[in-house]
Amino acid sequence: MDAIRQQFFDFDIMRQAWPMLLEGLVMTGLICLVVIPIGLLAGIGAALLSLSERRIVRWPSIAFVDLFRALPPIVLLIFVYAGLPFAGIRPSPFEAVAIAFLLNNAAYYGEIYRAGILSIGRGQSEAARSTGLGAGQTMLYVVLPQAVRNVLPDLVSNTVEVVKLTSIASVVSLAELLYQADMARSVTYNASPIVAAAGIYLVILWPLVRLVSRLERRIAA
Amino acid sequence: MTRPSTSSIAADRLVSDARAERGSILELIALHKSYGPLDVLKGIDLKVKPGEMVFLIGPSGSGKSTLLRCCNRLEEPTSGAVIVEGEDITAPSVDLNKARRRIGMVFQSFNLYPHKTALGNVTLALVKVSRLSRAAAREKAMAALADVGLADKAAAYPAELSGGQQQRVAIARALALEPKVMLFDEPTSALDPELVGDVLDVMRKVRAAGMTMLVVSHEMRFAAEAADRVVFMDGGVIVEEGPPSAVFGAPREARTQAFLSRVKH
Amino acid sequence: MDEAATTMTPGERFIETYFNAAVMERYLPAILDGFVVTLQLAVLVVVSGILLGLALACLRAYRVRPLNVLIVCFADILRALPPLVLILIAYFGLPNVGVSLSAFAVIWIVLTLALAAFAEEIFWAGILSVAPGQWQAARSTGLSFTQTLLSVILPQAVRLTVPPLTNRAIAVTKSTALGMVIGLSDVLGAATTAQSFSGSATPLMMAAIAYVILFLPFVVVARWLESRFKWRHA
Ligand SMILES: Nc1ncnc2c1ncn2[C@@H]1O[C@H](COP(=O)(O)OP(=O)(O)OP(=O)(O)O)[C@@H](O)[C@H]1O
Ligand SMILES: [Mg+2]
Numbered sequence: 001m002d003a004i005r006q007q008f009f010d011f012d013i014m015r016q017a018w019p020m021l022l023e024g025l026v027m028t029g030l031i032c033l034v035v036i037p038i039g040l041l042a043g044i045g046a047a048l049l050s051l052s053e054r055r056i057v058r059w060p061s062i063a064f065v066d067l068f069r070a071l072p073p074i075v076l077l078i079f080v081y082a083g084l085p086f087a088g089i090r091p092s093p094f095e096a097v098a099i100a101f102l103l104n105n106a107a108y109y110g111e112i113y114r115a116g117i118l119s120i121g122r123g124q125s126e127a128a129r130s131t132g133l134g135a136g137q138t139m140l141y142v143v144l145p146q147a148v149r150n151v152l153p154d155l156v157s158n159t160v161e162v163v164k165l166t167s168i169a170s171v172v173s174l175a176e177l178l179y180q181a182d183m184a185r186s187v188t189y190n191a192s193p194i195v196a197a198a199g200i201y202l203v204i205l206w207p208l209v210r211l212v213s214r215l216e217r218r219i220a221a
Numbered sequence: 222m223t224r225p226s227t228s229s230i231a232a233d234r235l236v237s238d239a240r241a242e243r244g245s246i247l248e249l250i251a252l253h254k255s256y257g258p259l260d261v262l263k264g265i266d267l268k269v270k271p272g273e274m275v276f277l278i279g280p281s282g283s284g285k286s287t288l289l290r291c292c293n294r295l296e297e298p299t300s301g302a303v304i305v306e307g308e309d310i311t312a313p314s315v316d317l318n319k320a321r322r323r324i325g326m327v328f329q330s331f332n333l334y335p336h337k338t339a340l341g342n343v344t345l346a347l348v349k350v351s352r353l354s355r356a357a358a359r360e361k362a363m364a365a366l367a368d369v370g371l372a373d374k375a376a377a378y379p380a381e382l383s384g385g386q387q388q389r390v391a392i393a394r395a396l397a398l399e400p401k402v403m404l405f406d407e408p409t410s411a412l413d414p415e416l417v418g419d420v421l422d423v424m425r426k427v428r429a430a431g432m433t434m435l436v437v438s439h440e441m442r443f444a445a446e447a448a449d450r451v452v453f454m455d456g457g458v459i460v461e462e463g464p465p466s467a468v469f470g471a472p473r474e475a476r477t478q479a480f481l482s483r484v485k486h
Numbered sequence: 487m488d489e490a491a492t493t494m495t496p497g498e499r500f501i502e503t504y505f506n507a508a509v510m511e512r513y514l515p516a517i518l519d520g521f522v523v524t525l526q527l528a529v530l531v532v533v534s535g536i537l538l539g540l541a542l543a544c545l546r547a548y549r550v551r552p553l554n555v556l557i558v559c560f561a562d563i564l565r566a567l568p569p570l571v572l573i574l575i576a577y578f579g580l581p582n583v584g585v586s587l588s589a590f591a592v593i594w595i596v597l598t599l600a601l602a603a604f605a606e607e608i609f610w611a612g613i614l615s616v617a618p619g620q621w622q623a624a625r626s627t628g629l630s631f632t633q634t635l636l637s638v639i640l641p642q643a644v645r646l647t648v649p650p651l652t653n654r655a656i657a658v659t660k661s662t663a664l665g666m667v668i669g670l671s672d673v674l675g676a677a678t679t680a681q682s683f684s685g686s687a688t689p690l691m692m693a694a695i696a697y698v699i700l701f702l703p704f705v706v707v708a709r710w711l712e713s714r715f716k717w718r719h720a
Contacts, residue, residue: 079694202567
């Protein structure tokens with residue numbers, strides 16, 4: 001029992017590692033700040049393309065989405081970071097993370113928006129078009145607001161997944177929260193810093209996870 | 222509202238009257254529509270004069286909705302022309318969104334935007350298409366809602382309105398854009414019987430203000446009382462047309478007689 | 487060799503870099519071995535994760551207060567924590583308290599728990615979606631609570647859960663690639679090793695292709711299930 005406390009809950013070590021963890025947390029926040037808005041936007045793009053009337057646009061878009069839903073994000077990240085330099089493109093760790101997340105998020109958020117848009121009846125866009133709104137305006141003012149509302153739980157839930165996923169940035173030595181915690185672990189030979197990092201993730205994400213459950217229940221009702 | 226509620230419609234009437242000399246405000250010429258091998262409209266010719274209320278009747282599947290939806294190109298006609306105020310809106314060069322502003326449409330299922338209030342439903346196109354300022358759009362929308370007797374429901378969301386009220390908001394949404402022609406596709410079919418009257422009253426009022434109206438409806442009594450002309454369609458063609466007294470009172474064609482005897486009993 | 491490189495067209499250079507035949511031949515066996523590891527883990531995680539999630543959801547149906555609090559906390563925590571955090575804690579922390587697990591075991595256990603957490607929530611939502619009348623009808627015919635749950639409620643609940651569960655199972659199973667971080671010789675592990683030995687990007691491409699071969703069919707099936715599901719409820 002004591003061994004467990006020493007190995008996982010050594011508060012002295014946690015306190016020592018705290019400044020490092022905070023630095024990591026800032027980087028995690030920075031990644032999220034870049035990756036989530038871009039993903040939310042790129043997802044709309046992917047959804048619109050994969051719903052296009054034109055087959056020549058629709059099929060490649062669906063193939064794109066399915067491809068990046070099949071690839072594990074960490075594989076994608078390593079490919080971008082370690083594989084692209086062979087083609088003369090040398091992304092920094094942060095850029096690699098941004099690119100990999102852009103591709104992954106466009107696919108995942110894209111599927112969510114797509115389902116949302118499909119959930120809105122044709123009558124809505126017909127009514128809008130009959131008043132002279134253009135296709136883009138109809139999407140922006142009439143269809144998307146309703147679509148987003150319908151899939152809000154999924155959007156939040158996927159955003160939780162994105163925040164969790166930022167932890168794989170440690171693999172390309174980007175000094176985010178988990179990377180810093182693991183550094184602290186390797187110098188102290190003690191898992192407490194990672195447990196502390198876990199605590200930080202929990203504090204941030206638990207409320208969001210609760211929110212997802214709440215939203216899902218509200219929509220189901 | 223400071224001005225009389227129907228003033229904008231009345232002003233349109235003068236314009237309509239002036240155009241009456243020049244013939245029809247809406248004209249369909251040799252209109253064809255097919256879905257793959259299925260011919261739904263097989264050459265429709267129809268002229269609607271300014272201020273005229275034309276009723277389109279016919280059995281289910283005869284192509285009434287399709288005809289209406291071709292008038293503002295919600296369905297793309299396979300061939301033929303749709304002329305609105307002398308302009309062929311099926312021409313490739315035409316600005317469809319602009320043309321659609323002159324053609325209001327009311328749907329069987331209302332299709333109000335559920336995420337917007339009654340007022341928001343009416344102002345959206347005024348702001349985004351007519352490019353009115355928010356204040357001007359609001360004023361115009363309130364006038365339109367007053368026209369349909371719902372000024373007090375401006376802040377209500379569709380879910381908070383009865384079916385009849387929703388349909389009246391939908392009419393206001395179309396009216397506010399000051400269209401030259403209004404299309405109604407079974408506007409009362411989705412309503413409880415006791416709510417039908419309110420919507421018909423609004424339609425009477427719109428007609429009295431001089432609006433040109435093309436109406437698909439099964440309300441035969443309303444047609445007999447209010448329509449200038451009744452057009453009977455079957456199998457994608459116009460079988461018979463004339464004043465309601467003639468079509469209802471003494472139908473010439475056997476198909477019309479059969480249809481009318483079916484709906485009467 | 488340099489001369490050869492300068493005379494290559496961009497297309498040839500691309501092939502040479504990412505689809506180098508010699509490198510492929512050399513490392514194919516290692517990557518195939520990795521594929522077997524990934525496949526084994528995937529099957530194990532899906533089976534144990536879904537079964538555990540189902541068991542927890544069933545337990546929750548008995549509505550024993552303290553137990554339910556525990557189940558909800560478990561599901562929340564496992565859904566909120568990045569799996570990589572748990573993997574590092576288990577792999578680097580547990581040996582110091584006398585529990586040494588292989589990388590394979592760590593990935594299996596952590597991902598099982600993660601999938602179970604999501605599966606529990608999905609099954610629970612399915613159970614709640616069955617009309618209360620079904621419970622009452624079954625109980626009124628004399629079925630016990632457990633019999634009702636297993637033979638009346640679950641069969642109806644499970645149908646609703648198939649599309650979301652498929653998606654979640656794919657997402658969690660893809661995380662087996664995280665094993666690379668703790669030295670697991672799965673597809674990604676084998677490929678990164680091969681990449682550093684060969685100095686070529688080809689093994690990474692092989693890994694990407696291997697994952698697409700493994701997961702794309704499931705992604706496509708999930709898409710199909712979703713559209714079918716919508717159909718029925720339209
Ligand atoms: N998008 C479509 N694709 C294929 N067929 C269609 C489509 N829309 C309509 N149709 C067919 O066209 C025919 C005419 O349909 P339409 O809706 O115009 O009839 P209607 O006269 O309005 O009938 P109702 O009184 O039932 O509303 C029907 O046979 C219908 O099945
Ligand atoms: Mg119809």
